[in-house]
Amino acid sequence: MTNPPQMAQAFDELAGGYDNDHHDEVARLLLDLVRPAPGDRAADVACGNGAVALALARTGVSTPVLAVDISPGMVAVGRDRAERSGLAAAIDWRVGQAVPLPVPDASLDLVLCSSSLHFLGAEALSDWRRALRPGGRAGFTLPVASQFRPSGAFAALVASDVPIPDTVDDALSFAARAGLVDAEARLAHVGSRAVIATVATSP
Template structure:
């Protein structure tokens, strides 16, 4: 089974797990955009938690939310407030956006599914001074089933500490990196960074 098929199959129950909403809201609330963003991009949006939070909290002129799972996008588009967001079925790499188009990129609970090509792609679509906010599980708390682990990209190991999480951002050319760790039992690293101006 492919990752899109896995998430198509789990779309109806995805919102039952409060972890995804919590991580998305923490990422959006940790951003420091100024002034009002023209474009926020939510990569691997799932059922749209980060896109919806960004639309409400950041009040950008435009939100584009992308996911490879048609069922996830269908579920996201059924949420209250979803009409303000442009929902797209498509890959995370490459994004169908021009260079320097976005002010903010958010990726909640999905980088470990996307691989090492995703952060450089976020940097490409962000303008100078633009911000990224992403999460990734803490290695000690991440125990996928063997079948699911076989679907994950091998080029981006889940980090063991905040320094490892920060290196994901710096390796892609981001600066001003901040990392925090959520509370147990299911910890994630929250990484915030900027494209150098």
């Protein structure tokens, strides 16, 4: 299990130079696969710079979108981006652990996690099933194993129980083992990096 203070420090140090353009593109990829519905109650888990929360807030989902991250620095970046985009009231920013989500059971329609599940661990998917209503959907992205080379402090923060997928089928199998159903996955290249986006339903 990762150490939350260590995790927060690592991402706080990264916040000022975070690649917003890359993560905004990954968020668009994820939302294109998930296709949020009007009125969906949604959360952006381990929200980082808020790319997913901002993208959700621009759709017809119910607001405020919950955005949670353990890094105060990342949340500050996200909040600033929201204010500059005129979306300050559309997102509920929280600094704290993303697992468990600070929501009641079966209270969400949509839980999304971009570029972070491999730091949270498989327990995150169990918590998403708790937080989602029956028929609610979980969407996440993971890097492709052949390109994944974590370095420095981040190498020690990668969860050992989240298999980094080589293929779309690997991502689908992971979702199925977590008890999610009707999974879809898509491989995409974002700049020089490849990611796999997955969406599945809580039974």
